Amino acid sequence: MKHSITIKELSKKTGISPSAIRFYETKDLIRSNRNMSGYRVYEDDQIEMLKLIASLRLINVPLKDIQRYLLEKDNFRKHEMVTVWKSNLEKQRKLLDVSYRFLDSNSLNEPIYLKEKSEEVIIWFDSEGEVGEFGEHIKAKAKLLKRRNITFENCYLRYLSGDHFLKVRIGFVIDSKVDLEQIERPFTIEIMQPCIVLALPFKESIKMVKYGYLKLLEYANENEWIPVGSIMECYYGNDFMEMEIILPVFHLEEEERK
Template sequence: MNIQVFSEKTGIPKSTLRFYEEKALLVPIRNKENGYRFYTDAQVELAKLIASLRLINVPLKEVQQYVASAESERQNMRRKWMETIRRQLDLLNLQLKFLDSNPNEEIFLMEKETERILWFSAEERQGRFAKFFQLGREELEKHGVKINHSYLKHVSGRENVRAMIGFGIANHLDVSKISFFEVEEQLSKSLCVATYFRGNFTAIEDAYQSLIKYIVLYNYAPAGPIMEMYQGEQLDAVTIFMPVMKLGGE
């Protein structure tokens, strides 16, 4: 059948069929005399399959690979695509939940990029950890290590608080000779619910309570612990966040 008939039979525009031919996905027989395209009945199902994969945003290279693969490999690829779509659905549902919650300016969504963090433990009264940030920063500066962000992760206690103090650094740096830090962690890329706090840090618990209340009220599922994140050397303002969804296929 010619391209017009094939287009009508499959519901695929002629321009799209030409594109499939250009990418060697669906190659018609060519009439040697006039160069006209002719398709076979056997190509109808293949054309519909290719069109279906493209409609669900499967990348062109993966469609090419799928068409050329055996059934066992096709099953693996379908499982991978299904997992990707499930993650996209989870993300959309979370975004809808956020919008439906009628959030105010105090609560916001934040995408937290993956980051390498060095941690050490500290104990102090609530809101008085500045000296520990200074100690960690001085230790890294002695070794010429640039700091991206500073973090505090609550471990236990309310008045006397046990916490982990962390510093985000570049992945390529060798810190094997720095014994000051106790733990190294690669923080996963995540979508987070967050709030911002500035003021008297002995009252920072109020910001924590506000964030936790929001998370519980709207049934967010924690994907990691609540943390404080400080920008650069600034310690008078902080972003408090909780991961609610891992991103990047983790």
């Protein structure tokens, strides 16, 4: 048989504050009635439900997901929802591990940073040349895109092979809606997955860039960072005069960035 209890009694039985109970009620997660004196009263069969709601909130399950779970009657679908929550928690755990390892590796005393990269559509052009020559190659490809009224953001340079005479790819971040038929081929398109990168600002002569690569790779190796993508040069600013070397170390997904 159901019994009515006050919000104070409900709070005592669940360990959840009255303000939190009232908040859950505004979100239609629990319900109340009014007694003869006009005070809120709750059915005691909501105690277990309230404990479940509080537990799910403690592990950061969104309120809308909790609402769906409580309304769902199909046990298979409820199991699917729990599987998704577990997967999201695992991704969050990995992200926290990345954050902890950054602090634990004495990174605050190094000119190396963690940086979040959103999903990017990149158009890549193959190029060849000597170390230090690719600035002109970048400007030439940038002019090509501008002549086609294609706007772009930062530019990447990825080494493919070679020691002194190099084969590289030069990439520009473009809008996903760009009409690529107006650009001379050959080129390739890549959708770069959202990620966290190690970033090393580089302000030396470009002919010394290999030492920047070695510094970043040595740092990554010493601190057991596992790359999830290629090391690259990232150019930005006016005429691409600013540059940093980046190394992706953790893939992000949309749910993780909310």
